[in-house]
Amino acid sequence: MPQLDVAGARLTYDDEGPRDGGGVPLVFVHGWTANRHRWDHQVAHFAERRRVVRLDLRGHGESGGAGVRTIGELARDVVALLDHLGIERCVLVGHSMGGMIAQTVALEHPERVERMVLVNSIGRMAYNRARGLLMAVSALVPFKVFVATNIRRAFAPGYPREEVRRYIRDSADTPREVVMTLYGAMRGFDVLDRAGQIRTPTLMVHGYHDVQLPVGQMLWLATAYPDATVRVLDAGHELPVEKPAELTAVLDAFVTGRN
Numbered sequence: 001m002p003q004l005d006v007a008g009a010r011l012t013y014d015d016e017g018p019r020d021g022g023g024v025p026l027v028f029v030h031g032w033t034a035n036r037h038r039w040d041h042q043v044a045h046f047a048e049r050r051r052v053v054r055l056d057l058r059g060h061g062e063s064g065g066a067g068v069r070t071i072g073e074l075a076r077d078v079v080a081l082l083d084h085l086g087i088e089r090c091v092l093v094g095h096s097m098g099g100m101i102a103q104t105v106a107l108e109h110p111e112r113v114e115r116m117v118l119v120n121s122i123g124r125m126a127y128n129r130a131r132g133l134l135m136a137v138s139a140l141v142p143f144k145v146f147v148a149t150n151i152r153r154a155f156a157p158g159y160p161r162e163e164v165r166r167y168i169r170d171s172a173d174t175p176r177e178v179v180m181t182l183y184g185a186m187r188g189f190d191v192l193d194r195a196g197q198i199r200t201p202t203l204m205v206h207g208y209h210d211v212q213l214p215v216g217q218m219l220w221l222a223t224a225y226p227d228a229t230v231r232v233l234d235a236g237h238e239l240p241v242e243k244p245a246e247l248t249a250v251l252d253a254f255v256t257g258r259n
Contacts, residue, residue, distance in 0.1 A: 001013075001014065001062070002014070002015060003063075004080070004081055004084050006077055006080040006081070006084075007065075007073075007076070007077070007080070008065055008067065009058035009059075009063060009064055009065025009068075009077065010063060010064040010065065011055055011056065011057075011058060011063045011065075011077060011081060012036075012055065012056045012061065012062040012063045013036070013053060013054065013055035013056070013081060014036060014043070014052075014053065014054050014055075015051070015052075015053050015085060016043065016047040016051070016052050016053075017046065017047035017048070017049070017050050017051045017052045018049065018050065018051060019051055021049070021050070022049045022050030022051070023050055023091075023255065023256075024087075024089045024090050024091060024114050025050065025051035025052065025053055025087050025090045025091070026046050026050065026051070026052045026053070026090065026091045026093060026255065027052075027053045027054070027078070027081075027082070027087070027090045027091070027092050027093065028042065028043065028052070028053070028054040028093045028094075028098075029054075029055070029057070029078060029092070029093065029094040029095070029098035029099075029101050029102055030054070030056075030057065030060070030061075030095055030098050031094075031095045031096030031097040031098045031099075031120075032096060032097040032179075032182055032183070032186065033060070033147065033150075033151070033170075033171035033174045033179055034060065034061075034095070034096075034167075034170070034171070035056050035060050035061030035062070035170065036054040036055055036056050036061055037061070038095060038238075038240045038241060039054050039093075039095075039240055040244075041240070041241075041244035041245065041247075041248055042093075042240065042244070042247065042248050042251060045248045045252070046248075046251075046252075046255075053081070053085060053087070053090075055077075055078070055081055057074055057077065057098075057101075058074065058077055058178075059174065059175055059177075059178035060174055060178065067177075068178065068181065068182065069181060069185065070185050071097070071100050071101055071104055071182075071185050071186070071189050072104055072108075074097075074101050074104075074182075075101045075104035075105045075108065078092075078101060078105055079105060079108075079109060079112065082112060087112075088112065089111070089112055089113070089114045090112065090113065090114065091113075091114055091115045091116070091117065091255050092105060092106065092112075092113050092115075092116050092117070093116075093117040093119065093251065094116075094117070094118060094119065094121060095119040095120060095121065095239070095240055096119070096120050096121055096212070096213065096237065097121075097182065097186055098119075098121070099118035099119060099120070099121020099122075100121060100122075100186065100189050100191075102116055102117075102118060102121075103116075103118070103121075103123065103191050103195075103198065104191070106198050106200050107191060107194060107197060107198060110198070110199065110200060113200050114200070115200060115201050115202070115203070115254070115255060116198075116200045116201070116202045116203070117202070117203045117204075117205065117251060117254065117255075118202060118203070118204045118205070118218075118221075119205050119206075119239050119240065119247065120205070120206055120207055120210055120212075120213055120218075120237050120238075120239055121204075121213065121218070122213045122217040122218055122220075122221055123189075123190070123191045123192040123195050123220070123221035123224065124189070124190045124191070124192040124217075124220075124221075125186065125187055125188075125189060125190070125217075126217055126220075143172075143176050143179070144172050147168065147171050147172045147174075147179065148168045148172070150171075150212070151164065151167050151168045151171050152164060152168070153211055153212055153237075154167075154212050154236060154237040154238050155167075155236045155237070155238055155242060156207065156209040156234075156235050156236030156242060157209070159236070159238075159242060163241075167238070167241075192220070192221060192224060195221060195224035195225055196224055196225070196226060198225060198226070199226055199227065200227070201227045201229075202225055202227060202228050202229070203228075203229045203230075203231065203250070203251070203254040204218050204221065204222050204225075204228055204229070204230050204231070205230075205231045205232075205233065205239060205247060205250055205251075206218045206230075206231075206232050206233070206239075207232075207233055207234075207235035207236045207237055207238075207239050207242065207243075208232050208233065208234055208235070209234070209235060209236045210235075210236050210237040211236070211237070212236075212237040213237065215232060218230070229254065231250050233246050233247065233250070
């Protein structure tokens, strides 16, 4: 598998699909404690006819590197990968924290993003009572309990328990420093007041049952965007794996200009 050394980290990535035709490349960015395989269904679909890139963010999956402190640092890693691959413009797709990274890239490098897709993502953290309580005790509970609690809440009721347990195991493999530091970075993430600067056509897809980042927070962000399309699906926070076919269909319609 290809890797790129950037700013003290070795990033693992996939670069698939034809180089010519089919439009600009799609670049997929996963969320907190996840890895690039969250996008398996979407990549398999789009790589048949266009270039598709996905990476493990530093400290996640098969990428090395720790010490990351901000969403901006992760955004710079994505831009470094685009530079390395010679990709001048792309459709940037981000899930959850990956959507925060995508918005940061769009604000700092608008010329690089032709279209953007935010999956279960928001522009500013807002907290209900349950989320606030979880945050308050996060430093007091064992690390694996903290991770397991967050991942269980990410899936809508009825999702297979064994699959949830598998994702919990994967997430718990992420180094504690990376998990906790980026949890704090997401808490402080706020681009809502600058969202009107993002002129890139943007699709916001959200799970109706998302309790991690409730759909109302996404709608709040959508009102700030000059050019936003909204789709709400019957799922929780983990749309790429809870409803892979439905999400892929919505993405396909957007990137091909059919909606």
